[in-house]
Amino acid sequence: MxxxxxxxxxxxxxxxxxxxxxxxxxxxxxxxxxxxxxxxxxxxxxxxxxxxxxxxxxxxxxxxxxxxxxxxxxxxxxLSGVYIPRVGNTVIGQVIDVTFNGWIVDILAPHLGFLSVTECGGYVNKKDLTEYYTFKDALVAKIKAIKARGIDLTMREKGLRKLEGGMLIKINPTRVPRVIGREGSMINIIKDETGCNIIVGQNGVIWIKGRNVEGEILAKKAIELIARKPFIEGLTEKVKEFLHKERKSENKEAYEVKERGERKERKKN
Amino acid sequence: MATYKRPDGREYDETRKIEAKVGVVKRADGSAMFSFGSSRAIAAVYGPRQLHPQHLQNPEKCLLRCYYDMLPFSVAERKRPGPSRRSTEISYVTTSALSPVLKLEAFPNAVIDVYILIIEADASTRCAGINAASLALAHAGVPMTELVSAVSIGKIGDAIVADITKEEEDYKIKKDGKEIKAATDIPMAILSRANKLSLLQLDGKVTLDELKEAIALGKKTCKKIVEIQKQALKKVKEE
Missing domain, CATH: 2.40.50.100 (RNA polymerase II/Efflux pump adaptor protein, barrel-sandwich hybrid domain)
Known part of the structure; x- marks a missing residue:
């Protein structure tokens, strides 16, 4: 102890x-x-x-x-604007098309991303690629190369996978460094306070998955707060304060609901 | 010496009250509002983004698509929404006024969409539109060499004046008992740093010397406008 x-x-x-x-x-x-x-x-x-x-x-x-x-x-x-891709960035995208040799992934950049079968990280039966990833699947991928025709993605690395469940939110990509914080300080606070699993893509897409929807919504609110006010001083403290306050009120609400339910039961009895 | 008197009591080289604000459209990648008195334009920029249909794609550079329109309530008589001969022309000249400053080679096969909507019109709307679009493009983070500013210079009666209003545009003088139009509108877009013109339109009659005088006045006025545009962009952080 x-x-x-x-x-x-x-x-x-x-x-x-x-x-x-x-x-x-x-x-x-x-x-x-x-x-x-x-x-x-x-x-x-x-x-x-x-x-x-x-x-x-x-x-x-x-x-x-x-x-x-x-x-x-x-x-x-x-300070603003669309995501400009860079080689080596981790991004979150959505499969929008399946071709004979790979998947086309929308990563909210000026060009579409392309994930080749050879880069998908695992053995794939080429007869039907939809068995592996299909339309509307969310993926975490890394940018391998940028060509005039499009962006080549790879998933042959640790932590790159298909995202199942949870929710995706979009913020301005210029706010991503603030959301992550110095050496991940900010994102770790949000993770600890809400108990959610969070993945931040450099393109401004953030995946949140928690045990319950309340935690996910709380994490979403905290991230949106950072994205809205990136320049204020002591942002880390403000976010902490916000999370504590929200959690308290949430607990109170939950308690009240519980109490009401108990009262009703008592009345019934 | 010129004898023309401006209806709102302005000096010849004085513009109406200029307002500029960046970040007015929440869902756009970049946006801005710009107004000359009661001529007010809103511009929203989307992209650079994927261009469809594919046959429009240019592997050398990005496509710039400007869309200019006046909203139905912007003028006294309801304007039918949708493209017209006039708005198509203005969309085209706006595109060519803005493209010299943009570094379009950075995004091959992509498109930048610029939507300019006039919410209140009192002459020189295309200039307000270009000013707003230039701010919105900068706000969207598009690489560019400098900001474009535009102003409409007019030859009203015998005077060269800056930033004309609708009333001045319809100025008439009496000659031999008949009323004749005595106003010439010269909208121009200026790259202040490069000291170049990217738009010069003229409908009416002017002499060469008058045109030279008008361009000189335009350059002088645009220097002031560009400062206001810069201030508007610098305010973004404070919000």
Whole structure:
């Protein structure tokens, strides 16, 4: 018993440390919103990173987003918009078509994803691919390659599978890092508090499966809260508070329902 | 010196009150509202996304599809909804006004849909539409070189004025006992950074010198508009 307590305290300490660190880092990195065409740095001392472009001596923002400078590289982090796929990203998609040699998966990107039979992770009878994955199945897959014609997916890795049951929600893909948190801190809080199994796709699709619907809805609400207010300070604390409050009211409701039921029974008796 | 007096008492180079707001359509990938006084446009951007039918796909670059329309209640007399000769033309010129700034090669075979709806019309709606669409495209995270801004310059009577209203558009003078139209509308879209024009339309009569003067005034006005657009985009984080 004492051991358990200690570990819990240790965990808390770790969390607070992590938060402090992230707060410090946030202070160091001054983040400002830039618009396309804005000069964000000049001189040859800087290198243009993602979302930027060099124009003579200046580095210019090529898209709308948050400007970030790390060492020499300047980049623009997107604030809004559709998911732009990157090789190695884990995404959640839905099978929308079955062809003779694979499945076509909608991953909510500018192009469709294609999962070949050789990449599906397991032996498949080629005569009928629908036995394996069929229309409307939700899959967790990894992006293997990006070609002009489409996006090649793979499922030959640990943790990549078909999702059964649960619910899928969609948030803006630019909010995904906040939902996951530093080293998974945010998502772990939601998982612990709601007892749900959650998988976050880089494309903004999130799969939630819990023991009961109430837990799933609570997790959904918490994620939507993060997606709605990604810039407020102390977000982790706010989410914790929110989850505690919701759970309390939920317990109260459940208790009240139970009580009412008991009263009715008493009356009957 | 010009003798024309503007009905709302504005200076020649003064625009109506400009409002700009980003993120007005919840389900769109990017959206914006832009208004010149009571000319108000809403733009929603969807994509880049998969393009169907497939024969429209271009393996070199993304397709930009603009759709402009006035809502039935935007004008005094009910406007029949749906495409018309006028709205088809404006959709086309809007597409060509916006495409020079967009980096369309980044998304081959895809499409970007831009829907521009005029909810209140009082002349220069295509300019309000282009301004809103430019903001919405930036909000959707489409790579672009700069923001496009547009304004309609008019030659009303003997004066070159910025941002004309419906009343000014219908300005007439009396000559030999007859009323004749004395207003020329010159809508233009300007890339302020590149110092280029991406749209220039004209219906009416102007001399070459007057046109030069109009373009100079347009460039000056668009510099102010682009600042307002930037401020609107920068407000996104605070919400």
């Amino acid at each position: 004492t051991e358990k307590k200690e570990t819990r305290e240790e965990k808390k300490e770790k969390e607070t440390k992590l938060e402090e660190r992230s707060a410090e880092e946030n202070k160091e990195k001054e983040r400002i919103v830039v618009v396309p065409g804005e000069v964000i740095a000049s001189g040859s001392g800087f290198l243009p990173g993602e979302g930027t472009r060099r124009e003579g001596q200046d580095i210019v923002a090529a898209r709308f987003g948050l400007f970030e400078k790390t060492d020499k590289i300047v980049k623009v982090i997107p």
